[in-house]
Amino acid sequence: MKYVFVYGGVFSGLGKGVVTASIARLLKASNLRVSVVKIDPYFNYDAGTLRPTEHGEVWVTWEGVETDMDLGTYERFLNQRIGGNCNLTSGKVFGEVIEDERKGKYLGRTVQLIPHVVEKILEKISEAAENSDVVVVEVGGVVGDYENIPYLLAARLAEMGERNDVIHVLVVYFPIPPHLGEMKTKPAQHAIRQLFSHGITPDVVIGRAPVPLDGVRKEKIERTTGIPRERVISLPDLKNIYEAPVYLKEEGITEVFRERWGLPDPKLSDWEERLRRMEDPDDEVRIVIAGKYVKIGDFELPDSYVSILEALKHAWAETGVRPEVTLLDTRELDERVLLDADGVIVPGGFGATGVEGKIRAVQLARENDIPFLGLCYGMQLAVVEFARNVAGLEGAHTTEVEGNTPHPVIDVLPEQAEVLGKGLYGGTMRLGEYAAHLIEGSLARRVYEGSGWYEEAESLEEVFREREELYRMGKTEKPFIFERHRHRYEVNPRYIHTLEDAGLVFSGIHVRYDGVPLVEFVETPDHPFFLGTQPHPEYKSRFERPSPVFVSFIRAASR
Numbered sequence: 001m002k003y004v005f006v007y008g009g010v011f012s013g014l015g016k017g018v019v020t021a022s023i024a025r026l027l028k029a030s031n032l033r034v035s036v037v038k039i040d041p042y043f044n045y046d047a048g049t050l051r052p053t054e055h056g057e058v059w060v061t062w063e064g065v066e067t068d069m070d071l072g073t074y075e076r077f078l079n080q081r082i083g084g085n086c087n088l089t090s091g092k093v094f095g096e097v098i099e100d101e102r103k104g105k106y107l108g109r110t111v112q113l114i115p116h117v118v119e120k121i122l123e124k125i126s127e128a129a130e131n132s133d134v135v136v137v138e139v140g141g142v143v144g145d146y147e148n149i150p151y152l153l154a155a156r157l158a159e160m161g162e163r164n165d166v167i168h169v170l171v172v173y174f175p176i177p178p179h180l181g182e183m184k185t186k187p188a189q190h191a192i193r194q195l196f197s198h199g200i201t202p203d204v205v206i207g208r209a210p211v212p213l214d215g216v217r218k219e220k221i222e223r224t225t226g227i228p229r230e231r232v233i234s235l236p237d238l239k240n241i242y243e244a245p246v247y248l249k250e251e252g253i254t255e256v257f258r259e260r261w262g263l264p265d266p267k268l269s270d271w272e273e274r275l276r277r278m279e280d281p282d283d284e285v286r287i288v289i290a291g292k293y294v295k296i297g298d299f300e301l302p303d304s305y306v307s308i309l310e311a312l313k314h315a316w317a318e319t320g321v322r323p324e325v326t327l328l329d330t331r332e333l334d335e336r337v338l339l340d341a342d343g344v345i346v347p348g349g350f351g352a353t354g355v356e357g358k359i360r361a362v363q364l365a366r367e368n369d370i371p372f373l374g375l376c377y378g379m380q381l382a383v384v385e386f387a388r389n390v391a392g393l394e395g396a397h398t399t400e401v402e403g404n405t406p407h408p409v410i411d412v413l414p415e416q417a418e419v420l421g422k423g424l425y426g427g428t429m430r431l432g433e434y435a436a437h438l439i440e441g442s443l444a445r446r447v448y449e450g451s452g453w454y455e456e457a458e459s460l461e462e463v464f465r466e467r468e469e470l471y472r473m474g475k476t477e478k479p480f481i482f483e484r485h486r487h488r489y490e491v492n493p494r495y496i497h498t499l500e501d502a503g504l505v506f507s508g509i510h511v512r513y514d515g516v517p518l519v520e521f522v523e524t525p526d527h528p529f530f531l532g533t534q535p536h537p538e539y540k541s542r543f544e545r546p547s548p549v550f551v552s553f554i555r556a557a558s559r
């Protein structure tokens with residue numbers, strides 16, 4: 001097993017996730033089987049209970065594990081499924097050590113950070129990297145944090161196996177204080193020395209800064225730390241994160257892989273073709289995301305919708321149509337901006353904040369023939385809107401917001417509540433991939449035709465059968481596709497007929513093992529593009545394999 005460890009220096013939020021993903025993509029392009037592991041040194045067991053406004057979006061893996069959003073970055077870059085066990089937290093590591101101790105695994109011995117916790121870390125990394133040639137490990141936080149010391153010790157332990165099998169990469173910031181106007185190297189020097197103090201010598205230093213590092217700075221690092229200047233690599237702010245692998249390659253990072261591991265030059269021709277289409281778009285469309293934007297102090301975090309923003313970029317790279325995105329707050333909906341849009345997205349969400357504005361956004365898009373995409377909550381609210389304004393079900397709502405609504409068109413199904421309540425599905429939400437059959441002649445069917453999604457579903461079904469997760473298919477008719485879910489509420493099956501009679505089309509259905517139909521896709525005919533998805537197609541969109549839903553939506557917006 002080969003390892004690349006990626007550390008951060010000076011402060012977090014440097015784009016370490018993008019660097020990790022880029023390195024992984026380059027190694028894959030050199031024909032290695034690659035795994036990626038994200039280490040979060042906090043003591044939560046997983047990210048499911050973290051506030052999205054603080055930590056960004058909650059990512060959901062294919063098997064339904066809620067993780068840090070960096071796993072999403074890896075999947076989008078690597079174009080392969082990244083499992084939930086690729087997110088390692090201190091909660092998991094220490095939890096297991098304590099469990100082992102209780103089981104008597106360490107009988108008679110004192111259980112300690114060294115060697116027991118450190119060995120457990122390496123064990124968990126190898127578990128996650130099963131069947132790979134190399135694992136790229138991103139250590140969360142920055143060197144100098146108390147919390148990540150055990151992981152630095154683990155990296156050193158890996159190196160004690162075989163120095164040549166391990167490459168250490170430090171991603172570090174080079175500030176340019178405005179009152180000096182000069183790039184300073186001292187914080188980077190200190191970060192490098194911090195790594196030294198843990199017995200780790202970085203093989204590569206990646207310099208993050210607004211602009212590329214010049215020869216003077218690289219030489220300064222060489223003189224003060226002994227890291228050769230050609231191993232000090234620039235990664236300035238890029239306007240498009242997908243340029244990062246190409247940039248790093250041109251800066252010479254793959255030289256290290258060649259020298260150390262004899263790897264061939266990575267080929268990224270399709271990747272570069274997609275970058276060219278983004279660089280030189282044929283058309284531009286205005287896309288409004290009508291959502292809830294919570295402020296923390298004076299700052300807003302658009303990270304809560306990162307998968308949607310990335311899926312739009314992937315569609316851009318595929319179609320050459322550039323989406324210009326406006327984030328519109330539905331607590332005070334500006335209807336003019338909405339009516340000006342070429343396409344409207346109502347994203348996923350929870351609770352009552354801004355909900356009437358979201359419903360109004362659906363109505364405006366529906367009545368004015370503006371291409372519309374409702375994702376999860378957005379789809380549920382599209383059903384509410386249709387029930388109220390077309391089917392004449394006054395006061396229709398989701399019971400998530402209005403428990404006493406006369407028409408609970410969106411509700412927690414009693415049996416679903418029971419099953420979820422018993423914990424039979426792992427959590428209290430429907431999480432991970434579920435099958436959906438798409439009705440012939442529907443927009444949903446046209447969207448997925450020829451996308452490769454049916455083929456993917458076949459291989460995924462095999463995996464789920466092996467894992468004995470038959471409920472993920474239920475009794476759903478074939479052909480079906482799989483998309484990823486994260487929700488608690490469903491379209492109430494009692495209203496399906498009434499809404500159908502009023503003209504709503506339920507174009508994607510998952511048939512639960514007991515025969516109850518769960519609605520996956522809705523649409524209205526006689527509209528250029530009006531699609532609601534109970535799953536989140538944005539979770540499966542990748543740079544080299546964009547989501548067909550987003551591609552079709554962008555094409556419709558461009559028409």
Ligand code: GLN
Nearest residue numbers: 348349376377487488489
């Ligand atoms: N709040 C809704 C539910 O729980 C939708 C969730 C979402 O959009 N992810 O069903």
